[in-house]
Amino acid sequence: MRTEPVHFSDEDPNPGSAAAEDHPVAEAPRPVGQASAARRTSFITDSTDPKEHFSGWRALLARWGLTIKPSPAQVEHDERIRLVSRHWAGCRTIAIVNGKGGVGKTLTTAMLSAVFGRYGGGNVLAWDNNDTRGTLGWRTEAGLYDTTIRDLLPAASDLLSPAAGVSDITRYVHHQSADRYDVLRSNPELLATDQRLTSAEFEQLMRVAARYYRLVVFDSGNDESADRWLSMVDHSTQLVIPTLTAPESAESAALLLEALEARDERSRDLARNAIVVVTQSEPARPAELRDIILGFEDSVRDVVTIPFDPVLKRGPLRFDDLRSPTREAWIRAAAAAAAGLGGRP
Template sequence: MTSEPAAWPKLRAIIREDGTGELTINGTSRPVDGTDSTQTRRHIINQAHQLAIQHGRPVALRAAEGDREYSLVIDVNGSVEEMPTDNARPIITTPPTPAKTTPTPPRQESTPIPNLRNSAPEPPQTSSEELPSLPARASLRETTFLVPDQTTEPAGKGWRAALNRLGLAVPPSAAELAEREDVRTVSQHWPGPRTVAVVNRKGGANKTPTVALLAAVLARYGGGPVLAWDNNESQGTLGWRTEQGPHTASVLDLVDSSTRLLSPETSTADLAHFVHHQPADKYDVLHSDGNDEGDHEVTAEEVDIAHQVASRFYRMIIMDSGNTARSANWRRMIDHTDQLVVPVTAMEDRAEAALLTLQTLESRGGHDADLARGAVVIVSESTDAARGLGGDALKRARAEAARIAEGFTPLVRAVVRVPYDPALVRGTIRYDDLRPGTQRAWLGAAAAVAQGF
């Protein structure tokens, strides 16, 4: 860049979640509309470039998108540089052309020339002890000519992606790299099925949304096939909050047909008679018994049978649960569990119930205690009072969620906070209905769970 940008004109830009934008020049705002956020960013950069041409020098642009901010410098020639947020030197996104240099020849050591006329060279006197030893043979098993791929794809999100579309090569931000790592984690295929139990002894603690969203993330990113299983003693709510298939089958119907389902000639397609597929989120749901007139509660043996069937056809099994740790099906679920997840909303009674659940498991020792110490606690910034409200109610919910998260941090393997989202208050739970920030938080939560496998 030929010169430093001046402080005038002052440019500020905002990109909103819906793709619209706003450019403020010396305190005067004007809307910037594009078909999406990418086109809006390009329009903003183009307007800044025109101002640079008009003033004959670079201009500085401060841009905000979501909770992130960028400082850009646009030169008269159209080049764009990103400035760091602190007082360090600017990050040049276009690499400079290397200067031409003449390589220096290696220094030659002088060797004395023998006088051939006066004396003949004497043969070297070398004892057998002075003979050079042959080098050790390298291991064939430990040798490879393959070079590992260590390249990093350019940024694909935010302002950095917009700059790349203009022909630059801007690396991804730390936030984007972290997101890529979470995607890689949840996309793994583990040797053998894995079972996740979602537990809290208090109702309304966000168990059902946690089951649905963990299943959605793991299935959508390729970690599937995934089954979300409602392991309530009788009527659970997972079937109410997910899409209904063309039948009314439940876990009891699956148990009754287990002999046929476990036979060699049975295929995955036969499960369609018993589970309810979620078309957008790519996972299946196994309902609890919904018979209003029935009094049957699932036994430990029935959990074993259903889990055997599920383990044959699914790589990931995520189990919802009831509110008592004493029931036979709850305790047998824990026996099959590889990773424990404890959801809690930003309310002290939900947090206390979560703590008691962990204490109960720890007191039992062995496998149960290991699950409690390695649990993932997911704290939702949601309260009954905050639903449908904003402002102060949500601020209080966030503060309470932070306090609860801090309290659980030294007790378990991981604690994840997820924001309040109105899409989770009622109705069918779909990942696409969540706000972008909520989707990112649940991806992080699923990665924390997957790290326990």
């Protein structure tokens, strides 16, 4: 049988393409559901954005099906709440520092802890890191057990063991039932010589805190040369520097910032990223307030003012007891601090 030679035209770049059209090669079957999933829209909606929140008369109208666009102030409030509600991977720390006593370190510690605890779902520790009669325990709610940091220290190894349970820390801290944070107290009845912590002891306590809490807020003492003070700064993610509307308080804050700038590179970064919180200690001192704000705004990341509120001067520190403008100011201060927590744990 004679077979004629097959000649391909120069115009046909793909010999055999006609045969391929007549006898297409079967494609490998796709996994079940792959083709349909690629074509359709998922029934699952993205829930990463929080639901819009309405308050006051807007909430009332929303119940009737009438949605009113939130005001710019409400939008800013909601963004601040989103910031303070955020959970980072790894424990974060905020140090409340000023070398002068009576400038609002304890109230700043309590109010920031309350904001982060309430809106972030707890797991916040306010740590009284003070050698000399820290008063955080005096102005906060007592827990079930009359314990302080001196009781926690010998139990640290047990709390860090694999057999320890998440509730074991309860014996050593004082839970704030409404504000949803815990307080690690110092013992104000002891002299400073009986309360000093070495750097190694601080490190051990910090490991315990990092295991049981997502955020630690330090209420610091006034001795900036103490081992526990320096160790606190070295473990801090964010510095918050409180001052009253008084020249002495502001000068002490400014001197601390200068000292941190000169200490080392990490301390310099902390100082430049710090938040200054100016609490108005009197009903109206606008000139002093303006001068303090102008004096700090070029050297730190943010300056937040807290309006005068008599609740802050004495007695228990509870977020619900504050006036509405004061609560909103502390939310703003916490949001400013939260914006700096995204760096190193």
